[in-house]
Amino acid sequence: MAGSSRDTLLDDSSPVHRDRPLITLIIPVFNEEQSIPVFLDRTTAALEPLRGRFDVEYLFVNDGSRDATERTILASRKDRPEISLVNLSRNFGKEAALSAGLTHARGDAAIPIDVDLQDPPEVILQMVRKWQDGAKVVNARRARRDADTWAKRTSAGLFYRLFNVLADHPIPTGVGDFRLLDREVVDAICAMGERSRFNKAIFSWVGFETTEVEYDRPARAEGDSQWSYWKLWKLALDGIFASSTTPLRIWTYVGLSMAVASLFYSAFLFFRTLLLGVDTPGYASTAILILTFGGMNMFALGIIGEYVGRIYTEVRQRPLYIVRSYIQQKEN
Template sequence: MQDIDPIEQAEAAPFVVSLIVPVFNEAEAVRRFVDTVTQVLAGVATFEVVFVNDGSRDATERKIEALMAEGKPLRLINLSRNFGKEAALAAGLAHARGDVIIPMDVDLQDPPELIPEMLERWRAGAKIVNARRIDRSQDTWAKRLSAAAYYRIFNWLAENPIPSNVGDFRLLDREVVQAVLQIGDRSRFNKGIFSWVGFETVEVTYERPARADGASSWSWWRLWTLALDGIFASSTAPLRIWSYVGGTMAVFAFAYSAYVFLSVLITGRDVPGYASTLIVILIFGGLNMVALGIIGEYIGRIYYEVRKRPLYIVRSVKESED
């Protein structure tokens, strides 16, 4: 009996690829995205595009419905309002039917041309294939600098580091998605979750192209909020750090108190105290406020978790007819 190469057997077996695409006011970009994906994946794999409409206020929903009427292999998950990209991505993972799931952006900065290579790595046995950006020259210098700093800080604090310059664009095996769907966190940071679940992971690299259509809806404030959510959802290290800061400051305070006591006892000279007392009060007051803010961030997340509200609400689900 002839032995069958497991890789060749995997290549011959039929499979379905689900592309998870959260959209928010992306009416200008959806057609180009669908046309590009169709061209790249035609003959490579059976696929579906799962658009998650995250409360768009423009013509995004109508544009996707028009493409569905043309017979494109699309599904449309309409959320009841804007819940944010992390929740929209979770909704897409819950509704995807494929054996392989690939979250990606609609602006084509996650190049569909990379998907065949990612599928080859999956056929070879990988459960997660990360797409890492090796060139971000299309981003502003401020965004590149802040992103590099964030990855360093996050991986220094987090119990499970995340790969640098890897966004949501990655290939996930169905087994990985089933594991992710078991996680009920309301404060969602999907990059940290993908790292936490484990599984065999490999990497492909690409140069990040410019955005094809429209403009990004991500403001600096939203990016800052996402960054904080990522850190506080993935680590308790900030609380531990403030224990060390408090201990260090207490040591200095005791040392300074001993110095003042001995100075007065030995020399009999009063130590001028107004300026030094004011400085110490201001420093400790500022540190206390920062520490309380960090504690408040964790308490706020506990509040969201114990309410057990759903991560998102689906308004409707639409699908192209076969």
């Protein structure tokens, strides 16, 4: 459930009836002042073929930026009245910022997109055509991502494979948050009240008619990525533990296997002692058994702790994010 402040800022102009479908671009930003002007110029040019047939809303979600991101967006609104801005009270993370964007999106379709232009806005035209043909979800699959480092490509591939082995509902490989979501899909996602969110898994879980387009992932246009490997690791853990109970189930089978093996080994020792007598006790074998089983127990407790921590988060029922202000796009 999303939180909001009482200090919501709206333009004086009241909403009017739209004759054209509205497409909302959801753009989470955190310390991206350099990227915003470049993003707006390229995206506006790329979406020019839609002019006259669709309206476009640029919904920026400022996730507690500490630079001039907010001022840059507000300055851009002077020439682009189609810009809306949601300011969060602090940095809540991209998953929360994206959820805030989905909650505030007013379009007939919503498209999460990164401001660094690694999600090429030209692909949006293909998405819209698929949407007009009847698709409710249009995924953008990365056919090539040569601009990313070898480590990032390899770790991403391993994560998708591991996640799809463990998850009850797999996610499409090579697809990030960049996709088109129909209004019906957005409403279904916003109705979900969970706080430990991994949006890629939620997008797949809700279902609906899905298709995809492919694109080559380019390098960042401006600025530096805010994603460290530690943040990506934590996101991967959140994705797995928030979307599947398979890690817990695995340890049920591991425990059962160990119990059966222990039973057979105990029987073996019992009958060998009856037949051959008692051997001299061995320190090494005893230490190995203690350390092995102790390590496995600690690992299992760590997995249980990950789930207990998320249960604690859900029980507290704190909002997923807090909105400091909301500036809505100016109606024509």
